[in-house]
Amino acid sequence: MNLRIFQNHKNGPGRYCLCHKMRTAAVQHGLVHKGPNADALYRIPHSEKKGLDGSFNKFAPPITLAPGTYAPWNYQNTLFHGRAFFTLILLATVGSRATDLWRSYFAQKLLHMVGETVAFYPANAIQTRDFHYFDDIRSEE
Numbered sequence: 546m547n548l549r550i551f552q553n554h555k556n557g558p559g560r561y562c563l564c565h566k567m568r569t570a571a572v573q574h575g576l577v578h579k580g581p582n583a584d585a586l587y588r589i590p591h592s593e594k595k596g597l598d599g600s601f602n603k604f605a606p607p608i609t610l611a612p613g614t615y616a617p618w619n620y621q622n623t624l625f626h627g628r629a630f631f632t633l634i635l636l637a638t639v640g641s642r643a644t645d646l647w648r649s650y651f652a653q654k655l656l657h658m659v660g661e662t663v664a665f666y667p668a669n670a671i672q673t674r675d676f677h678y679f680d681d682i683r684s685e686e
Contacts, residue, residue, distance in 0.1 A: 570609055570664035571629035571656055574618040578671040602667065609664040612657040620645040622670050629656060 610616060625633060632652035636644045653663055
């Protein structure tokens with residue numbers, strides 16, 4: 546191993562060097578403080594009177610899912626690059642609150658088939674919810 550690579554590194558305070566370049570994810574989902582990333586079945590038993598304390602680390606790095614790894618996302622705070630526009634179709638046979646979650650699974654499979662990825666980014670928005678959890682559960686059935 547060439548030790549000069551380590552001796553001559555330039556990663557001083559405030560400077561970073563990429564070791565591996567990745568293409569920007571075709572779909573980028575930003576998390577949102579205060580719970581919209583959790584469905585109604587999670588919010589009911591885990592929330593308090595003042596609401597679910599769904600805070601995220603604002604310094605967390607983005608997470609890009611490897612092909613074959615799946616995680617649901619909704620349409621809120623999600624960026625679709627042009628190369629992912631073909632995944633924007635919504636299902637007409639399920640409720641409006643569930644259709645975007647189902648779409649996320651189908652979209653991930655389609656994106657993996659064409660060599661694209663999905664990434665989850667740190668929270669960059671806050672949502673204040675009204676309390677309609679039971680309506681959410683009924684609509685997610």
